Amino acid sequence: MPIPLTTALGKVVRRAALARGGGSAFPGLFVERLDPSYVRRVLATLPRGVVVVSGTNGKTTTTKIVVDLLESQGLRVFTNRTGSNFVRGVAAALLGAVDLRGHLPADIAVLELDEAHAVHFVKEVAPRYSLLLNVMRDQLDRFGEIDHTARMLQSIARATTDAVVVNRDDPRLGAQAFAEGIVGPALRSYGTSIEVSARFPSDDNLYGGSEGAPHPAPAVYVDDTQLDSFEGDRAQISYAGGAHSARLMLTGVYNVLNATAAIALTRAVLGDDLREPQMLEALSKVRPAFGRGETLQIDGQTCAMVLVKNPAGFRLALSSYDPADTATMIAINDNYADGRDMSWLWDVDFGSLRAGGVTTVGGVRAYDMALRLQYDDVPVGGVTPDPERALEEFLGATTGQDKRIYCTYTAMLAIRKVLGTKGALDKVIA
Amino acid sequence: MSRPVRILQLYPRDMNIYGDWGNTLVLKQRLTWHGYDPQILDYNPGDAFPDDVDLIVGGGGQDSGQGVIVDDLQGLGPRLHSLAGNGVPMLVVCGLYQLFGHHFDTVDGRRLPGIGLLDVHTVGGTTRLIGNITTRHPDVGDLVGYENHSGKTYLGAGAQPLATVVQGAGNNGEDGTEGAQHHHVLGTYLHGSVLPKNPRLADLLLEQAVRNRYGEFAPGAIDDRYADQARRVAMTRPR
Numbered sequence: 001m002p003i004p005l006t007t008a009l010g011k012v013v014r015r016a017a018l019a020r021g022g023g024s025a026f027p028g029l030f031v032e033r034l035d036p037s038y039v040r041r042v043l044a045t046l047p048r049g050v051v052v053v054s055g056t057n058g059k060t061t062t063t064k065i066v067v068d069l070l071e072s073q074g075l076r077v078f079t080n081r082t083g084s085n086f087v088r089g090v091a092a093a094l095l096g097a098v099d100l101r102g103h104l105p106a107d108i109a110v111l112e113l114d115e116a117h118a119v120h121f122v123k124e125v126a127p128r129y130s131l132l133l134n135v136m137r138d139q140l141d142r143f144g145e146i147d148h149t150a151r152m153l154q155s156i157a158r159a160t161t162d163a164v165v166v167n168r169d170d171p172r173l174g175a176q177a178f179a180e181g182i183v184g185p186a187l188r189s190y191g192t193s194i195e196v197s198a199r200f201p202s203d204d205n206l207y208g209g210s211e212g213a214p215h216p217a218p219a220v221y222v223d224d225t226q227l228d229s230f231e232g233d234r235a236q237i238s239y240a241g242g243a244h245s246a247r248l249m250l251t252g253v254y255n256v257l258n259a260t261a262a263i264a265l266t267r268a269v270l271g272d273d274l275r276e277p278q279m280l281e282a283l284s285k286v287r288p289a290f291g292r293g294e295t296l297q298i299d300g301q302t303c304a305m306v307l308v309k310n311p312a313g314f315r316l317a318l319s320s321y322d323p324a325d326t327a328t329m330i331a332i333n334d335n336y337a338d339g340r341d342m343s344w345l346w347d348v349d350f351g352s353l354r355a356g357g358v359t360t361v362g363g364v365r366a367y368d369m370a371l372r373l374q375y376d377d378v379p380v381g382g383v384t385p386d387p388e389r390a391l392e393e394f395l396g397a398t399t400g401q402d403k404r405i406y407c408t409y410t411a412m413l414a415i416r417k418v419l420g421t422k423g424a425l426d427k428v429i430a
Numbered sequence: 431m432s433r434p435v436r437i438l439q440l441y442p443r444d445m446n447i448y449g450d451w452g453n454t455l456v457l458k459q460r461l462t463w464h465g466y467d468p469q470i471l472d473y474n475p476g477d478a479f480p481d482d483v484d485l486i487v488g489g490g491g492q493d494s495g496q497g498v499i500v501d502d503l504q505g506l507g508p509r510l511h512s513l514a515g516n517g518v519p520m521l522v523v524c525g526l527y528q529l530f531g532h533h534f535d536t537v538d539g540r541r542l543p544g545i546g547l548l549d550v551h552t553v554g555g556t557t558r559l560i561g562n563i564t565t566r567h568p569d570v571g572d573l574v575g576y577e578n579h580s581g582k583t584y585l586g587a588g589a590q591p592l593a594t595v596v597q598g599a600g601n602n603g604e605d606g607t608e609g610a611q612h613h614h615v616l617g618t619y620l621h622g623s624v625l626p627k628n629p630r631l632a633d634l635l636l637e638q639a640v641r642n643r644y645g646e647f648a649p650g651a652i653d654d655r656y657a658d659q660a661r662r663v664a665m666t667r668p669r
Contacts, residue, residue: 137447137448145447145492145493146492147492147493147494334667340561340562340576340667340668341448341449341576341578341621341622342449342576342622342664343448343449343452343576343621343622343623344448344449345449345452346449346450346451346452346455346623346626347448347449347451347452364663364667365660365663367656367659367660367662367663368627368660368663368664370656370659370660371626371627371656371657371660372626374653374656375452375455375456375459375626376455383656383659385663
């Protein structure tokens with residue numbers, strides 16, 4: 001089917017869906033059914049091709065950083081910003097971005113793709129570049145085991161035509177065996193210095209009892225981008241024989257590593273044309289993605305929203321933020337997008353919250369979370385599964401205090417919605 | 431007066447897929463709350479097996495993890511049989527439950543030998559049995575958890591099921607049994623983790639361990655209200 005025809009029909013469906021208050025799922029599905037090769041053919045028109053970002057943790061934030069860094073180089077970038085990281089999400093995002101003739105006014109696409117969906121996507125669209133972040137145990141109820149997840153990422157790498165950028169410190173992605181399976185595209189690496197590596201435990205470190213130990217020397221080390229050190233909002237990142245100081249607005253230790261990954265990818269895309277000052281300037285201005293380390297202002301106090309979805313992410317988040325002088329709430333749901341199995345909470349050490357306690361525990365599985373805290377001797381103020389009431393109780397109990405809310409994905413959506421409708425939200429600070 | 435109780439974690443490095451620490455933590459904390467002094471020992475492949483173990487707990491693993499420990503476990507077999515015969519309580523979940531049976535025939539045609547401490551055998555399947563599960567245990571009542579396994583386990587004449595399935599798949603999705611028990615060795619597919627939301631099962635293991643060592647068990651008063659509420663919610667959640 002000609003691109004302009006699919007585009008016209010798709011846009012009609014999209015407009016109707018938006019008018020009815022629906023999301024992006026249906027228009028995406030419609031295009032997928034009507035014209036299965038539409039996404040491939042539209043993306044094939046991009047002069048600099050497609051970048052795929054995948055891995056367990058950090059996809060959304062890293063994708064956002066990559067987009068900003070590439071734009072700082074004067075490129076027009078298409079991305080699936082809605083966070084719908086399935087193929088039909090890409091189709092839906094395309095419908096919003098193309099003109100009436102189906103022309104996509106962009107130089108390059110940067111797509112965040114869920115591991116399992118990426119495997120299907122790359123069969124349709126061979127990415128020119130891929131950025132593979134990490135393999136952590138996440139939703140084992142969906143993927144079974146993490147060695148399987150690593151194999152999915154390898155099939156993304158194999159489908160890539162120009163360059164694959166891997167986290168060399170990840171025991172699966174940085175393994176010789178992973179690299180050997182990739183012939184064709186250039187392999188490039190990023191990671192941390194030995195000195196700071198202990199702050200970024202891999203899945204094996206987390207479960208093998210070697211958390212806090214430095215990573216072993218990487219097996220893959222090619223045209224490397226390295227996070228040397230960081231302190232407060234400053235990081236030193238080195239590549240191509242030079243060290244560069246960068247300032248970051250993003251909080252959370254993992255975001256410093258995500259920024260390093262984004263620089264590695266940007267270097268792969270731009271090559272010798274990279275304009276460094278513009279890139280570092282753009283990096284200093286990147287804001288957190290929706291609900292992921294956002295800082296809000298509520299009744300004059302700051303409230304940080306921290307998205308947690310698996311043990312590694314939760315542990316890194318807890319180690320990123322000092323709980324002193326901050327009231328803490330945790331909201332845990334078990335909807336499909338959150339993961340149904342609560343086992344993961346038992347792989348997180350909550351000892352750092354013991355001194356200050358947790359003011360409010362909310363979400364469908366609030367009692368599971370409260371039980372988890374009980375076994376780490378963390379005092380719990382109140383337990384209220386309903387997100388709206390939990391939030392009210394939390395805000396009521398912590399007047400005048402800075403706040404931090406750790407929440408799973410759908411709990412985050414519920415809390416953000418309540419904040420929006422109640423007018424309690426003054427503004428989004430960062 | 432110090433009253434130590436020694437808990438051994440079996441293969442915590444390789445058989446620790448998801449929340450298995452939760453079981454150890456619950457045993458450790460409840461011992462403390464009951465007035466005893468828990469000591470946690472780790473056993474990984476090649477380690478010297480410690481003397482004087484009161485309770486053994488082991489978890490699930492990936493296929494690769496099972497491959498790493500399977501030979502080492504064969505070497506431990508006689509030792510574990512003798513401990514079980516002496517009444518030492520053990521809890522093995524998922525992957526180690528399978529290897530505490532006679533053997534595990536994987537989908538790709540390999541046979542992983544087990545130690546036959548439980549009269550069960552497991553056959554690899556192509557579909558995963560995944561979801562929330564509720565079972566009924568004859569002594570402690572309902573058990574709640576989350577199962578996630580592709581192996582189907584079948585009981586021989588010498589094994590009692592640990593529980594019967596109320597909702598979920600259980601051992602094989604066919605015969606309504608879940609887990610297995612022999613002496614005080616309990617095998618189960620329940621994650622969640624299993625012990626936090628099933629404190630009576632935890633206390634069953636602890637009581638046996640403490641009785642073996644001290645002759646009697648004087649339980650402390652533990653506030654299990656969060657566990658009760660979490661159990662209640664878990665039983666209402668979709669599979």
